[in-house]
Amino acid sequence: MLLEVQHVRKEFQNRTLALTDASFSVSQGDFVSVIGPSGAGKTTLFRILNGSLRCDGGAILVNGVHFESADRRTRRAIQTTIGTIYQDFALVENATCRQNVLNACLPDMAFLPAVCGFFGKERVAEADALLERVGLADKVHEPVKNLSGGQKQRVAIARALMRHPALLLADEPVASLDPVTGRQILELLRDIQQDQKLTVLMNSHNLELSQEFSSRLIGLNQGTVVLDAPADTPAKEILAAVYHRQEDQP
Amino acid sequence: MTRSSGKRWLRTLALFLLLLAAARFTNCSLALFWARRSHLTDLISAMLPPDWGYAPRILSPLLATVQMSVTGTALGSFLALLLAPLCAENLHAPKPLRWTLRLLVQVLRSFPTLILALLATFLFGLGTFSGTVAITVYTFAILTRLTYEDIESAELAPYHALCAMGAVPAKVYWRAVVPGIAPSYFSNVLYLLETNVRHSSILGYVGAGGIGLLLNEKISWLEYGKVGMILFFLFLTVCVIEGISGLLSQIIREERSLSPLGKRLLTGAAVLLALVCTLSLQPPDFSHISPRAVQAMISGLFHPDWAFFFETDTSGLGYLLLETVCIALVGTCAGTVIAVPLSFLSTPCLMPKLPALLFRVVIMAIRSVPFLIYGLIFIRVAGPGPFTGVLTLGVCSVGLLSKRFTEAIEALDFRAYHALEAMGVPLLLRIRYAVLPQLLPALASAVLYRFDVNIREASVLGLVGAGGIGAPLIFAMNHYKWSEAGAIALGLILLVWRIDRLSTSLRR
Numbered sequence: 067m068l069l070e071v072q073h074v075r076k077e078f079q080n081r082t083l084a085l086t087d088a089s090f091s092v093s094q095g096d097f098v099s100v101i102g103p104s105g106a107g108k109t110t111l112f113r114i115l116n117g118s119l120r121c122d123g124g125a126i127l128v129n130g131v132h133f134e135s136a137d138r139r140t141r142r143a144i145q146t147t148i149g150t151i152y153q154d155f156a157l158v159e160n161a162t163c164r165q166n167v168l169n170a171c172l173p174d175m176a177f178l179p180a181v182c183g184f185f186g187k188e189r190v191a192e193a194d195a196l197l198e199r200v201g202l203a204d205k206v207h208e209p210v211k212n213l214s215g216g217q218k219q220r221v222a223i224a225r226a227l228m229r230h231p232a233l234l235l236a237d238e239p240v241a242s243l244d245p246v247t248g249r250q251i252l253e254l255l256r257d258i259q260q261d262q263k264l265t266v267l268m269n270s271h272n273l274e275l276s277q278e279f280s281s282r283l284i285g286l287n288q289g290t291v292v293l294d295a296p297a298d299t300p301a302k303e304i305l306a307a308v309y310h311r312q313e314d315q316p
Numbered sequence: 317m318t319r320s321s322g323k324r325w326l327r328t329l330a331l332f333l334l335l336l337a338a339a340r341f342t343n344c345s346l347a348l349f350w351a352r353r354s355h356l357t358d359l360i361s362a363m364l365p366p367d368w369g370y371a372p373r374i375l376s377p378l379l380a381t382v383q384m385s386v387t388g389t390a391l392g393s394f395l396a397l398l399l400a401p402l403c404a405e406n407l408h409a410p411k412p413l414r415w416t417l418r419l420l421v422q423v424l425r426s427f428p429t430l431i432l433a434l435l436a437t438f439l440f441g442l443g444t445f446s447g448t449v450a451i452t453v454y455t456f457a458i459l460t461r462l463t464y465e466d467i468e469s470a471e472l473a474p475y476h477a478l479c480a481m482g483a484v485p486a487k488v489y490w491r492a493v494v495p496g497i498a499p500s501y502f503s504n505v506l507y508l509l510e511t512n513v514r515h516s517s518i519l520g521y522v523g524a525g526g527i528g529l530l531l532n533e534k535i536s537w538l539e540y541g542k543v544g545m546i547l548f549f550l551f552l553t554v555c556v557i558e559g560i561s562g563l564l565s566q567i568i569r570e571e572r573s574l575s576p577l578g579k580r581l582l583t584g585a586a587v588l589l590a591l592v593c594t595l596s597l598q599p600p601d602f603s604h605i606s607p608r609a610v611q612a613m614i615s616g617l618f619h620p621d622w623a624f625f626f627e628t629d630t631s632g633l634g635y636l637l638l639e640t641v642c643i644a645l646v647g648t649c650a651g652t653v654i655a656v657p658l659s660f661l662s663t664p665c666l667m668p669k670l671p672a673l674l675f676r677v678v679i680m681a682i683r684s685v686p687f688l689i690y691g692l693i694f695i696r697v698a699g700p701g702p703f704t705g706v707l708t709l710g711v712c713s714v715g716l717l718s719k720r721f722t723e724a725i726e727a728l729d730f731r732a733y734h735a736l737e738a739m740g741v742p743l744l745l746r747i748r749y750a751v752l753p754q755l756l757p758a759l760a761s762a763v764l765y766r767f768d769v770n771i772r773e774a775s776v777l778g779l780v781g782a783g784g785i786g787a788p789l790i791f792a793m794n795h796y797k798w799s800e801a802g803a804i805a806l807g808l809i810l811l812v813w814r815i816d817r818l819s820t821s822l823r824r
Contacts, residue, residue, distance in 0.1 A: 117740075118737065118738045142740040145740040156734065159729070165753075173741050181745065229739065
């Protein structure tokens with residue numbers, strides 16, 4: 067069991083209850099999709115899982131180690147095994163593709179070489195190899211701002227892989243891309259997941275794509291897990307379980 | 317380590333060495349500055365408390381100053397809007413006309429308002445009229461260039477479509493091009509208005525009217541309480557102008573909406589203000605001007621003193637121009653060093669509201685003091701010479717630089733920063749890799765722009781004896797040595813043109 071989420075609860079300072087009681091687990095090598103309507107708490111869950119936010123209750127275990135209550139050092143060590151890709155890519159637009167991928171090495175470098183930008187031949191070669199893997203071999207020296215949306219997401223995937231993550235969190239990876247490009251990105255993600263026996267946790271609005279690419283679905287509504295089923299469950303049942311509130315309305 | 321990053325290191329090192337050499341050349345010495353630091357404050361403490369009873373005497377020259385700047389800005393920007401299309405390459409005005417106008421703009425651009433005002437007093441006599449002419453010419457030169465650059469990068473499809481229908485190009489320019497460039501044109505006008513108010517406060521120094529006359533008088537009579545009062549009023553004026561221009565630029569950027577009636581009223585009020593200011597202007601005084609003097613001036617300016625122009629020793633033009641460039645270079649860097657922390661501290665999205673406001677007031681206060689006062693303060697610290705020029709230009713650059721820096725900081729995109737945070741990258745490295753790459757281009761372009769301005773402003777420093785080309789130029793003009801003035805002017809024009817080309821190519 068790679069990731070275990072037990073009764074996680076998160077209340078924001080303005081009293082919004084984003085997560086009331088979320089529990090599920092993900093095993094090594096799974097491709098799991100988290101689905102649910104807007105405001106269900108998907109993004110909050112992901113931000114807690116990658117360590118950007120702290121939860122107010124419950125426990126998160128990564129490979130059996132408590133993540134949420136760990137001291138700073140352990141927390142950072144766990145953080146480095148989790149890669150994240152974002153809906154809006156979160157890349158440094160003015161920097162080149164290679165530099166963006168290399169940025170992922172910063173946590174394990176000594177301060178001085180990191181500041182001066184001495185990444186070393188091996189890391190540079192690895193970054194270039196990863197860019198080639200995601201199909202951007204000819205864009206290594208291109209500033210990210212000159213790329214298309216799909217290409218930017220490829221750079222973001224390469225950056226996440228640079229950490230050799232055990233778990234890849236994909237927060238709405240295709241929501242800001244057109245359908246064709248989105249499908250290409252998900253195909254790339256699935257290929258990489260199967261090659262490297264990676265665990266992927268994706269969160270998505272798109273039920274059809276989620277069913278096609280993942281093996282399991284977790285439905286979230288109003289901060290609670292309302293569905294945990296194999297991906298081939300009929301769409302009608304999933305819609306009824308996860309989106310029922312929307313369907314009730316005329 | 318890649319080849320491109322190696323090149324970058326080499327370039328940074330070269331720039332640093334250049335800066336060091338320039339600092340040595342201008343006799344910059346932090347030790348001297350530290351040893352004589354007590355002189356920084358004694359002039360300021362002499363100005364405190366200001367002489368409150370003096371306030372009523374200030375109002376009328378202050379109004380004259382504002383009037384000069386409003387009239388000059390209005391006339392200059394009107395002319396610029398009229399003539400800019402003739403300079404723009406993509407509107408195809410006749411080539412000889414286009415190049416003559418561009419040359420004229422480039423020549424006029426090389427001189428600060430003060431030098432233009434000095435020249436104007438020889439033609440139009442002492443008084444506000446000369447100051448207004450100087451501000452008009454300055455505004456025209458700067459704004460024409462900004463506007464034709466805007467036109468050249470504007471979307472011209474509607475222009476060509478309307479021309480193809482057989483409409484007259486002048487009408488089409490008004491209907492199809494002007495609406496597109498209007499927002500940037502108006503924000504440039506507002507910015508120039510602010511600058512002009514500050515510049516016009518020293519024009520009295522060369523007899524071109526306004527509050528500068530009073531300032532000059534009180535400084536030479538050592539009545540520092542009254543000087544303090546004048547500075548306080550200038551600060552208030554700059555605050556008011558900045559407030560109004562902030563409001564107007566919000567309307568221009570459509571962040572604040574206005575009803576059609578409100579817009580009409582606002583336009584009407586602006587036009588009325590410009591008209592009243594223009595019509596109530598003091599007429600020129602030709603009584604001291606003789607046609608022969610004017611003829612001597614013009615023929616002298618067009619027959620530069622070539623011996624002086626090509627002289628290579630320390631009294632020659634080349635040396636003086638080099639000194640001017642070095643003063644501007646080191647001064648711009650000094651200004652950057654002060655402006656960077658100030659702009660971080662005054663950005664509302666990074667700092668709590670109250671300290672941010674406090675630092676904004678500090679920046680505004682720094683901006684509102686005319687450079688002359690800084691020159692007087694620093695000359696006590698560093699003595700006459702280029703080091704005083706460096707310090708003065710440094711402080712004078714703070715206003716513009718911190719304004720540009722603050723805008724860049726406010727436009728920062730923090731998504732990459734948070735992504736690196738989630739990966740466990742430490743704070744300093746996050747700033748190095750996710751914040752600086754976004755900020756540096758904006759900072760570099762602001763610094764380059766200010767360097768360009770400082771080259772021109774450096775020629776005014778001569779007024780306070782702070783080194784560079786200014787003192788010989790003003791001296792030559794005041795003693796009617798027109799051929800020498802012509803040589804210096806030619807040198808300045810060439811220098812500004814070169815630096816202009818250089819900074820354009822660097823910015824790309």
